[in-house]
Amino acid sequence: MSNGLYIHIPFCIRKCHYCDFISFPAGAAQIGQYLHALQGEMALVSAHMTPEEKNLTSIFLGGGTPTCLNSCQLGNIMANIREYFTWPAGIEVTVEANPGTLTLDKLKQLRQQGVNRLSIGIQAFQDDLLAKLGRIHRKEDISKGVTMAREAGFANLNLDLIYGIPGQTMDQWQDSLARAVDLGLEHLAAYSLKIEEGTPYHEAYKKGNLTPCEEELELEMYLYTIEFLKSQGFHHYEISNFALPGKESRHNLIYWLNHTYLGLGPGAHSSWRNRRTANPGTLEEYVTNISTGVFPAQVEEIITPEIAMAETMFLGLRLTEGVDLEAFVQRFGVRAEDVYGEAINNFVDKGLLTLKEGRLHLTRQGLPLANLVFQAFV
Ligand code: SF4
Numbered sequence: 001m002s003n004g005l006y007i008h009i010p011f012c013i014r015k016c017h018y019c020d021f022i023s024f025p026a027g028a029a030q031i032g033q034y035l036h037a038l039q040g041e042m043a044l045v046s047a048h049m050t051p052e053e054k055n056l057t058s059i060f061l062g063g064g065t066p067t068c069l070n071s072c073q074l075g076n077i078m079a080n081i082r083e084y085f086t087w088p089a090g091i092e093v094t095v096e097a098n099p100g101t102l103t104l105d106k107l108k109q110l111r112q113q114g115v116n117r118l119s120i121g122i123q124a125f126q127d128d129l130l131a132k133l134g135r136i137h138r139k140e141d142i143s144k145g146v147t148m149a150r151e152a153g154f155a156n157l158n159l160d161l162i163y164g165i166p167g168q169t170m171d172q173w174q175d176s177l178a179r180a181v182d183l184g185l186e187h188l189a190a191y192s193l194k195i196e197e198g199t200p201y202h203e204a205y206k207k208g209n210l211t212p213c214e215e216e217l218e219l220e221m222y223l224y225t226i227e228f229l230k231s232q233g234f235h236h237y238e239i240s241n242f243a244l245p246g247k248e249s250r251h252n253l254i255y256w257l258n259h260t261y262l263g264l265g266p267g268a269h270s271s272w273r274n275r276r277t278a279n280p281g282t283l284e285e286y287v288t289n290i291s292t293g294v295f296p297a298q299v300e301e302i303i304t305p306e307i308a309m310a311e312t313m314f315l316g317l318r319l320t321e322g323v324d325l326e327a328f329v330q331r332f333g334v335r336a337e338d339v340y341g342e343a344i345n346n347f348v349d350k351g352l353l354t355l356k357e358g359r360l361h362l363t364r365q366g367l368p369l370a371n372l373v374f375q376a377f378v
Contacts, residue, residue: 002057004254005085007038007077008265009063010283013101017134017204020196022267022281023064033287034266035073039080040290041264041279045297046084053260055086058251059093061115067097071109078113087114092250094119094158099145100137107152117249118149119158119189125176129165134200146183156247158187163221164213165193166201173221174228181232186247190225191240192218219368226367239318239370256319258312269300274308276301305332309339314374317353322361336360343376 011031012023026034046054059081066074074095081087094117095110107118122142124130130138137145142159149157159180163173180188195201195212204210226236234242238256241249254261263270267281277297280286289296301307309332316323328336337344344360347353352366352373362370 002250002254002257002259002261003053003055004058004060004251004259004261005056005081006060006062006251006261006263006268007081008263008268008279009061009066009069009077010034010266011063011068012065013068013098013136015134017132017200018193018196019134020199021064026283030283031069031073034283035076037287037290038077038265041296042080042084044290044293044295045262045264051086054084055088056081056091057088058091058254059087060251061095063096065098065101065121066095067101067106071106074106075109075113078115092117092156094249094251096121097145098135098137099141100135102141102145102148104148104152107148107154111153116154117156117158118154119160119187120145120149121160122180123160123162124165124168124172125179126168126172129168129172132167133162133165142179143183146185156187157185158189158249159183159185160189160191162191162193163225164218166210166212168213170217170220170224174224177225177228181229187241187243187249188229188234189241190222190229192222222368236320238320239367253319256315258308258315270297271303274303275299276303308332309334309336310377313340313377317360317362317370317373317377320361320367322359325355325358325360340377347373347376 008022010022010024011026011034014025015023061077093115095115096119098121110118122137123133123135125139125142127138146157161176161180193213195205195210201210205212229242230236233244235245235248236242237248238252241252243249261271263279266279266283266286268279270277276299278300279296280289280298286296303311312328312331313323313336323336325336344353347366348355351363352369353360354363362373366373
């Protein structure tokens with residue numbers, strides 16, 4: 001089993017129009033409170049962990065925008081991780097970054113602190129789309145950021161792109177993909193834009209001022225992405241994720257393989273000791289809990305064997321190589337075909353799932369209908 005550590009850094013320079021993540025602009029005082037509380041949470045949680053549980057297999061600093069912290073603040077977080085957990089050499093350590101917050105000095109410091117993978121949220125290569133999304137960066141910041149990351153010694157780069165943006169054309173999407181590949185990255189994540197409640201995008205949509213991307217165009221963009229990135233040597237290994245061979249995200253594989261992870265920071269979730277827990281979503285409550293010695297994580301769900309089996313199925317089906325049926329038997333002592341025979345047969349008959357070499361996976365036809373398939377296992 002893997003032990004992933006996720007740290008949520010809830011700060012951004014400015015809120016993007018489509019974003020419903022726990023993130024907000026903050027001043028020095030709030031950042032100071034957060035860093036102090038995060039160290040407190042590490043001390044509190046690690047004191048109750050076994051040496052095996054503390055032995056990390058991957059680390060991921062996400063957000064928010066971790067790189068809106070300065071080098072010293074990021075360095076303190078890394079030092080705290082080393083103090084309270086076991087950080088073996090060679091594990092994947094990712095930091096999410098925004099191109100508008102990168103400097104060569106900060107990137108060099110991150111490398112020195114042991115970060116070996118950078119995940120840069122670029123989203124699009126067209127300034128008009130970036131402005132509509134409310135992003136702080138512009139096209140020219142993207143290649144600058146990637147060049148600086150390489151100069152700082154990062155040999156494992158992911159870029160996040162978004163398709164299905166209101167007003168985005170197929171030409172623009174194709175251009176973004178081509179430009180991203182031209183930058184010579186190792187990993188690319190392509191997500192479709194969702195208009196989430198509580199965002200300025202949703203407000204505009206409700207008032208009739210925002211027209212969502214047509215489903216047909218969104219599907220065309222997705223299918224083009226698969227074909228194009230495959231033709232460029234990328235392995236399509238998860239519904240939205242593409243990697244050069246051997247560069248698949250080890251941390252994200254923990255989620256899709258339904259392994260164990262610990263989340264720290266406001267709003268972070270954990271799947272740990274058969275419990276799913278969540279930290280308070282506001283900085284104030286998070287800081288108050290820790291300053292009074294209260295575990296911030298609240299149990300949301302006890303993960304029974306039935307829940308674990310269902311999750312292993314629908315998360316594993318996100319991977320293009322699908323669910324390893326022998327590993328399923330070893331983990332749960334029962335065949336997936338015996339638990340989910342009806343659903344499996346139904347979707348195999350419809351051509352959305354297929355069984356091959358001991359693995360159950362989505363077909364090409366099933367990929368765009370993945371959510372429909374997943375519901376049968378919930
Ligand atoms: S940079 Fe990311 S986390 Fe921050 S507001 Fe924009 S989408 Fe949200």
